Amino acid sequence: MITFEHVGKTYGDWTAIDDLSLHVAEGEFCVLIGPSGSGKTTTLKMINRLIEHDRGRILFEGAEIRSFAPEQLRRRMGYAIQSIGLFPHWTVEENIGAVPRLLGWPKSRIRDRVTELLGLLALEPERFRDRYPRHLSGGQQQRVGVARALAADPSVLLMDEPFGALDPVTRDTLQAEMLRIHKASGTTIVLVTHDIDEAIRLGSRIVILDGGRIVQSGTPRAILTKPANDFVADFVGREDIGIKLLSIERVSDRMRPGETAEGEPIAADASLRHALSLFVARGIDRLPVIGPSGTLAGAIRLADLTGGPT
Numbered sequence: 001m002i003t004f005e006h007v008g009k010t011y012g013d014w015t016a017i018d019d020l021s022l023h024v025a026e027g028e029f030c031v032l033i034g035p036s037g038s039g040k041t042t043t044l045k046m047i048n049r050l051i052e053h054d055r056g057r058i059l060f061e062g063a064e065i066r067s068f069a070p071e072q073l074r075r076r077m078g079y080a081i082q083s084i085g086l087f088p089h090w091t092v093e094e095n096i097g098a099v100p101r102l103l104g105w106p107k108s109r110i111r112d113r114v115t116e117l118l119g120l121l122a123l124e125p126e127r128f129r130d131r132y133p134r135h136l137s138g139g140q141q142q143r144v145g146v147a148r149a150l151a152a153d154p155s156v157l158l159m160d161e162p163f164g165a166l167d168p169v170t171r172d173t174l175q176a177e178m179l180r181i182h183k184a185s186g187t188t189i190v191l192v193t194h195d196i197d198e199a200i201r202l203g204s205r206i207v208i209l210d211g212g213r214i215v216q217s218g219t220p221r222a223i224l225t226k227p228a229n230d231f232v233a234d235f236v237g238r239e240d241i242g243i244k245l246l247s248i249e250r251v252s253d254r255m256r257p258g259e260t261a262e263g264e265p266i267a268a269d270a271s272l273r274h275a276l277s278l279f280v281a282r283g284i285d286r287l288p289v290i291g292p293s294g295t296l297a298g299a300i301r302l303a304d305l306t307g308g309p310t
């Protein structure tokens, strides 16, 4: 869907991006991560031509992005950023409907889409659609920013630290919503973050940048278990690597179907990290597990966290 071939970008005499090659497949959730100044935002903004690359080629659906008019490209690529950039004198509905209006959608279709998106992002449509951004909390503004980026069903969603300035609880909720939206829509997403836990949770692929170059690109598991070098190992954090590995596996991967246990159950799609937390907090070594339909599906034991059931 998006391919970088030996791409470079220089600001004055500073090489921000150097010989970057990367393929983002359709439907992929690709997370760009790296230290400050490593070139994440530059890479992201080159995709919708907010920044022009000066070496190599960037292909979108097989065509060099320079062959598209920038506006045409941006209407097909939703863009959400940390500072949100909502229009202050427009209501929530007008903000979310900005691109559909440009595309000439009829009013009733825009209204229906706004209702749908507000619902999707857990903002009651009738309470929020006529409000101005200044009458929303930071987290609510950020949700509207994400809704706006999704409004015209873009084939690509570009996100630059979209949850950066949020408290941990709101961030956690929005991350869960992004995963749900990605699963339901199959949209190709490229997201920039400096938070390795966010990258591990969201990414189907993580691309680690340093000094304008890719140092490693792979699944969260590959990055955690086979870091390409010391830089990556340090970056992902050597000490709590086991905890991070537990966060990418589900209870359903290790549970014992049909076994029973006492107490408040855990969901089969919860992470093993969550299970560990419950074992420790409750001082127990067995937990009942409920499946997606809400019925008891089995149990998981503390020992299962270090290996599959025997």
Ligand SMILES: Nc1ncnc2c1ncn2[C@@H]1O[C@H](COP(=O)(O)OP(=O)(O)OP(=O)(O)O)[C@@H](O)[C@H]1O
Pocket: 011, 012, 014, 016, 034, 035, 036, 037, 038, 039, 040, 041, 042, 043, 194
């Ligand atoms: N317009 C510009 N003029 C000159 N240098 C720039 C410009 N924009 C970015 N840079 C430099 O290019 C490098 C990459 O910047 P970029 O914003 O892509 O990094 P980043 O990884 O997104 O950083 P951060 O995590 O701090 O946002 C940095 O060294 C930055 O100072």
